[in-house]
Amino acid sequence: MEDKxxxxxxxxxxxxxxxxxxxxxxxxxxxxxxxxPWFVALCAVGAGGGIGSALFSIVQATxxxxxxxxxxxxxxxxxxxATDNTSGVLDVDPTxxxxxxxxxxxxxKCAMTGGTNSIAxxxxxxxxxxxxx
Numbered sequence: 001m002e003d004k005x006x007x008x009x010x011x012x013x014x015x016x017x018x019x020x021x022x023x024x025x026x027x028x029x030x031x032x033x034x035x036x037p038w039f040v041a042l043c044a045v046g047a048g049g050g051i052g053s054a055l056f057s058i059v060q061a062t063x064x065x066x067x068x069x070x071x072x073x074x075x076x077x078x079x080x081x082a083t084d085n086t087s088g089v090l091d092v093d094p095t096x097x098x099x100x101x102x103x104x105x106x107x108x109k110c111a112m113t114g115g116t117n118s119i120a121x122x123x124x125x126x127x128x129x130x131x132x133x
Contacts, residue, residue, distance in 0.1 A: 009126035011039065012107050016121040019112040021052060027122065030064045030105035036126035039092035041108045043122040045081045052114025054081045056122060058092055060103040072097060072106060083118040092124070 011031035074096035
């Protein structure tokens with residue numbers, strides 16, 4: 001049987017981690033937006049101590065280490081999930097990025113409201129099989 005997992009172009013990952021109430025975390029791997037025409041962020045949040053909400057959004061930067069990081073303003077700009085073991089998808093349209101000013105990399109950010117130490121994660125997948133991340 002062929003192993004199909006190697007055919008999935010995975011980019012940045014927000015590693016599963018506990019995020020405190022009023023805390024946030026950003027993926028440590030910034031994705032080069034020139035590698036595909038569209039990306040999808042698969043986001044999930046697990047229950048922690050108390051119920052709150054997780055706001056997943058996309059931030060853009062000028063290099064793979066996150067230099068000059070700023071919010072990506074696009075539609076949809078974010079995804080809100082209740083912290084009770086839920087998941088969702090956030091589309092990432094590279095054409096909404098500030099390429100003119102050198103912002104060609106992006107990452108997933110999660111900001112937690114309420115709850116305590118809720119676990120959040122996200123995986124970025126390129127959506128065109130002709131490109132590799």
